[in-house]
Amino acid sequence: MRPERPRWRETLGLLARNPTAVVAAGVITLVVLVAVFDDLVAPTDGLGVSIPDRLLPPSLAHPFGTDELGRDVLSRVVLGASVSLRVGLVAVGISLLVGTTTGLVAGFYGRWVDDVLMRVMDMLFAFPAVLLAIAVLAVLGPGTTNATIAIGVVYIPIFARVTRSSVLSVREEVYVRASRSVGAGDLRLLVRHVLPNAAPPVIVQTSVSLAFAVLSEAALSFLGLGTQPPSPSWGLMLAEGRGFIQVAWWMSVFPGLAIFLLVLSFNLLGDGLRDVLDPRQRTAMGGGR
Template identity: 70%
Template sequence: MGEKHRSRWVETLVLLVRNPMAVASSLVLLVLVIVGVFGDVLAPYGYNEQFVGDQLESPSGSHWFGTDDFGRDVFSRVLLGAEVSLRVGAVAVGISLVAGVLIGLLAGYYGRWIDDALMRFMDMLFAFPALLMAIAVLAILGRGETNAMVAIGIVYTPIFARVTRASVLTVREEVFIRASRASGAGDFRIIFRHVLPNAAPPIIVQTTISLAFAILSEAALSFIGLGTQPPDPSWGRMLSEGRGFIEQAWWMALFPGLAIFVTVLAFNVLGDALRDVLDPRQRSALSGKGAAR
């Protein structure tokens, strides 16, 4: 079983490498991660370093993306804002991933009243629009980056719960699961040793897509003043600050907006590519094309 799983993931990696869009999006995300980790080294200026007399300076050799109304370098703030957006997105999706997968595993594996109780609660959360739910949670917890992570994590938990439950329902009646029960294996061992690994592909795809929407949600919350607070750099906050200067300093809003666009697009493209190679029917078609070549 272990070698079979390893060969399957190797085949998945090969199919991804054959997809030029997947490779391109992965490279973009790799660059973003490097920028997020080493932003302090790569940024030419500090995120709150002000240049008196250079306010609202257009893009130039000394300030590639221009300066804002405080004379701060927009390029440096965009670079340093990558770390904030990626951190908030990763932590928020991590919260929803852990909570949603556990709920989905329990609901899908045990069924009956456990399934009804857990999934009806998830349905209740899912009924609220995502952004309004996040705003409601922040109204209780208070504004700030940490609370924004928690709010976004709560919002996306039902999605992971539903995806996990659907996968578990298709796996729990497989022959090898019945064999494990018959051999006397406990529920904990069966769930985490057999059910979860075989239910993982849709969860992986959902994780990639949710990262895009989590970053978008953080930007939206920061845009309305509930997420990252000034003077910390945040793409959404920079968009909000640049809105009032759109006619005289278009660069203040353009470059953070492009950063959000490129990041979300890269995650979505990678998610679509993963969905294609992890879906059994699409996988067979892609494998056939590779063999034909």
């Protein structure tokens, strides 16, 4: 009899059967590699001004053309990948840590603890995401770091709600009650039993939130509240290209395509994760095992 494969390995195997998720993961991996090795990939530093080369169309010398200051658009798209990914990862990390902890505590203890914590989350959730981020930036001031904090705050209630909902369905399971009956403490129950079994929806939400975090960073930078010039950012590049759309379409199209591909890939990967982490879908994909 063959030993049972570890759950994480089985999950990766099922995910590998989904061509859409594999392509999405490949695109995300490519963007991550470009962001990590941006100085090596970018043809230029993306910051040097060259007025004689301004508004050149795409060519062999400048595959994505140049902007109004003669800067290579390809280099700025490459350098902008690190900004978008860094903001997205750190912001979602903040939301994941605070929101998941809040949802765990609220769902596990219930009663007045649940009421107090979730009413606070409801107040945050009542604000439209971008307006709440703008309100946070109005206090902190514009900039990449402050935009990261603002986006992180915006998505805390989403993770809190998802985690709480999952914990509510797990906390009364037999294995949790059995562990409690033999004297397991609350922290041990939360870390070893409740959190691992409540994690699948949170993992899917993380992928989806990364997509929205990238969009939020682009929106804030487009409005002048995120990354500030001359640092390259996809949203900032869209704002800079807005006034030249009729004479230099490439200034907006290429950063826009970068945002589109990365956001679409995170969403498609999230769909694939949802399928393989759902018990019913998992059974069907595994051939009924």
